[in-house]
Amino acid sequence: MSTVLSAATIHDVIAANSVHSVFQPIVDLTTGVVVAYEALARGPVGSLHRPDDLFAAARAAGVLAELDQACRAAAFRGAIEHSLVAPLTLFVNVEPEVLDTAPLSDLLALADGAPGDLRVVVEITERALAARPAELLRTVARIREIGWGVALDDVGADAMSLAFMPLLRPDVVKLDLRLVQERPGPAVAQIMNAVNAYAQSTGAWILAEGLEDEQHLMTARALGARLGQGWMFGRPASPPPPALAVGQLPLLDPVVTVAPQDTSPFAVLPTGTELRRSPKPLLIEVSKQLEREAMRLGDTCVVASTFQEARHFTPATRSRYLDLADRVGFVAAFGEDLPTVPVPGVRGATLAPEDPVRGEWDVVVLAPHFAVALLARDLGDQGPDTERMFEYALTYDRDTVIAAAHSLLSRVVPRTAEPVLRGDVVPAPPRRTVTPAPVHRGGLRGAEDLLERALSATTNGVTIADMSRPDHPLIYVNAAFEVLSGLRSEEVLGRNCRFLQGPDTDSSVVDSIRSAIAAGEEWRGVVLNHRGPGRTPWWNEIHLAPVLDGTGRVVQYIGVQNDVTDRVVAQRQVETERAKVREHVARIEQLAYTDPLTGLANRRRIEELVEAALWTARLGDTTVALLFCDLDGFKAVNDDLGHAAGDDLLVHVAGELRRSLRRGDLLARLGGDEFIVALTGLEVATAAETAVQVAATLVERLSRPVRLGSGEVSVGASIGVATYPRQGETFAGLLRAADHDMYRVKDTHRGAR
Structure with missing residues (x-):
């Protein structure tokens, strides 16, 4: 020791x-x-x-x-x-x-x-x-x-x-x-x-x-x-061995893309950046989309968000940020009176009232191959919270995103406590060389009595395995380990500790332990073990540390073990409750985004989906077309056959539209007899022509007779078309253009009659 x-x-x-x-x-x-x-x-x-x-x-x-x-x-x-x-x-x-x-x-x-x-x-x-x-x-x-x-x-x-x-x-x-x-x-x-x-x-x-x-x-x-660098070229020495030839290592130009701590993310936007205005509900949906993008990027991604005040970090937000913390590399959240750890795994800081970030709505997503930032400034409206207006920019400029991320992360409070664990594996401290003491069955030969008594009295199980012998047998166990394993020392000494495992032990965890041992490294984590002749399952928190001899060779492994079954069970219960909450929230969101009659997306949902498709188009070489469909003669069906028949007709139309579109296209009912179709991934040169052809096909199919009850009805359709970016750069712009074109088509139909 x-x-x-x-x-x-x-x-x-x-x-x-x-x-x-x-x-x-x-x-x-x-x-x-x-x-x-x-x-x-x-x-x-x-x-x-x-x-x-x-x-x-x-x-x-x-x-x-x-x-x-x-x-x-x-x-x-x-x-x-x-x-x-x-x-x-x-x-x-x-x-x-x-x-x-x-x-x-x-x-x-x-x-x-x-x-x-x-x-x-x-x-x-x-x-x-x-x-x-x-x-x-x-x-x-x-x-x-x-x-x-x-x-x-x-x-x-x-x-x-x-x-x-x-x-x-x-x-x-x-x-x-x-x-x-x-x-x-x-x-x-x-x-x-x-x-x-x-x-x-x-x-x-x-x-x-x-x-x-x-x-x-x-x-x-x-x-x-x-x-x-490595022993192939030379071991560490003083003085170093003379080099046969030396050269220069050019360094990067000192380009500065960061912002000082007293600068807000919105303030780093380049001069001349086009700013838009939007009410709060749209920014909520844009923020959720960026969060989903971060989840896709995974553990190589940094997310930093501002919430102005702690009350805006709602229970639904907490649920989303728990998911982010589980799947994203680093997550930070900021707001006045917001704790430095708003939810487990999320870092942040409370904002002083005079901090310029206090008046902003920022979401920054940064990864090796992706960068985006929503940077918004509160315009100070005094009306209802859901109607508050913001001035904002959505930027994919990497230098701007980096500067915005730097501005926020420079406010993160240092972590002074132990990190919140992700799963059960915790980081191991640096490995150090330990001079091994000779050991034998049941005790430490030549060790001081005080050390022997300490190992016997500790409530943590302690084991020592001999790495110089085949199958790495245990050569020491203390009394606490006998309690944990449910076996006496004479029943385990000389055996490999795999006897603790069972068929339901996670094989990936076992592989992780074996890899660490093969590399001569420390390992910390939790594994499902089994106790005694009855093989009762229990969760074992283990710290394995290598013992090196004077040449740096691993000769023994010391294991310190503890029963954390109660903690694991409680943690899983919390995770189950979280899953139920997420499922409930998802169900509520589904109801909020779905037309109850046809099962199609509603206006709120189609707007979010089209905006996401437009972002993809901006990053690539494809485009999007929006089709506004209004039924001709639908009012007569309602008047002659009743609203139930009208509802049946709308369900039929929804099904016909679904069957006529590609898998990646988007479809929604705006209300009444109005439907929206978004064609995604179109080639830029032929997008308008393709959209007109699709519209003609839909008109032909929707004009076919439909059997309702004992009779047949026929309706027509007027469809307006708009393409990005020629007729609009946002969902709202495209919708206005397609709506205007639909009325032009409808007027043409009236003139033809």
Whole structure:
């Protein structure tokens, strides 16, 4: 077991400047020259030599910022001592927990005093993304002001890094070593797609870590990496091995697409942006559409929304944002008196009354391949809430969307508590080397009595598995584990812990555990296990940690386990209730969007669907046509045969229209005998001609005799046509144009008679 470190020890290390750096080369994979070195912190020989132990001790002693500064100062001193100056670049790290207080500018004097130009790239890990986005953005701005570059580290370890990549605009994207060392899968393809798209659009460098052999090198190149780092090119050392050839690493131009914190999203709209006016109900539907788009994009997407006041964050909104939090990478919500965590998984901040965002309605959706923002300003109407008017723009300009997202995320309150869990898997702390103690059946040979008593007394189950023996048998279990498993120690020692599993244990969770063990990594999560001879199911929260010997080889795994059945059952009950609420809300929305007689969409729903189709048309090379259909002679049917017969005729017409349209076309009843058809995905050059042909076909089919009761009736139809963007750019504009054209057709019919 590792020795507990005192606070005084880390204070002594910092005070004595005992932190030093070792340097690992970064190589241009095309030319083979060394273009940079990464500085890796090391402490004095002993218990604080490894960086994991250094930072753990500093965190416990409350001197994390001081150690972080000492590490960078050591990196600068070492780089100057070993002449790692221009054209070479020096990569240094910033600890995420002290982002907003890291004294970067204090090191400029040291950098300026170097015998040559010291070129610096600061590495930021994705651990900072969700916890402290505002501080992260401020730090990146400060780094750019100094003239240094930025590298986003461990990209691919979590989809969150892909979501934040457009906001941070890193010069270098460092791929997590697992991408080159493990078999490719869908997640690797997603990461490769997003990172390469970003690199091609910005000129950023892709760097692959963990290259140890030719297979790793081939995989790195296939992933698009132009830089490489790993034992294949050199291990960390001080001084670093002399490079045969060195080159320069060009960084991105310091283009600024972000907004200061006191700027609102609406204020970042470019001068001359066309603004529209709309009542609140339309903005609600547009916001819902953007939320659905974000759900489709998934965990590589960032969503930030404003609600003016907490009362506008209604129960229906809470339900939608719970779903967003489950499926989207990062979600933030802002409003006056809104909690910093409005619902589990959603981050945000309360807005001061004088904050300019307080008067806005903003929804920002940003992902590697998609960007859209609804930016609206309240016009201050004093009438009913549902009739309030807003001035707004819907923009797909990526720079504007990034600036709007930056403006909002710079207001996010830092997360100080433990994160809300998504499912049951929680992030593991950094792995550290532990000197293993010899173990034997039933106890720890040579361990102190105090440690033995502590393990026996703890209410958490503790196990140790021997990784050097076939099938990794258990070689130690404590009394609490005997209670959890329902078996005595002599019944489990010597066996693999898979005896806890059963046929209903989630195989994907088991595969996750095996993958972590195969990689020598920690694992945290919850798995369904079975207790005792009766095989009673229970939910086991497990933390598995590897134990390494002096050579870095995994020799044992320690497992700490806890029965969380009550928590899991309660959580599932909450999820069941949420599902019922969502189902109820969906049913209410269905009733609100459906014509009760024909089952077609009503005006409210067709407007939403057509607007969505128009957005798709704006992004692509197709267009939309709107057809306004009014029945001729319908009033006579009502007058002669009664309203019941008229209703039957309308149902027949709805069915005839459905059968006459393509699967992707849209259909709705506006009311009375008026129907709307939207033809989507039309070729621009032939859209008008196609729409007229469809209208003629519908007129012919609707004019056929219809049997109602014991007799037949015949009605006609007048159909007006309008196409986007020639006759209108919005649903309202197209509807007016089609309605006008319908009356022209109807007048023509009257004249012909």
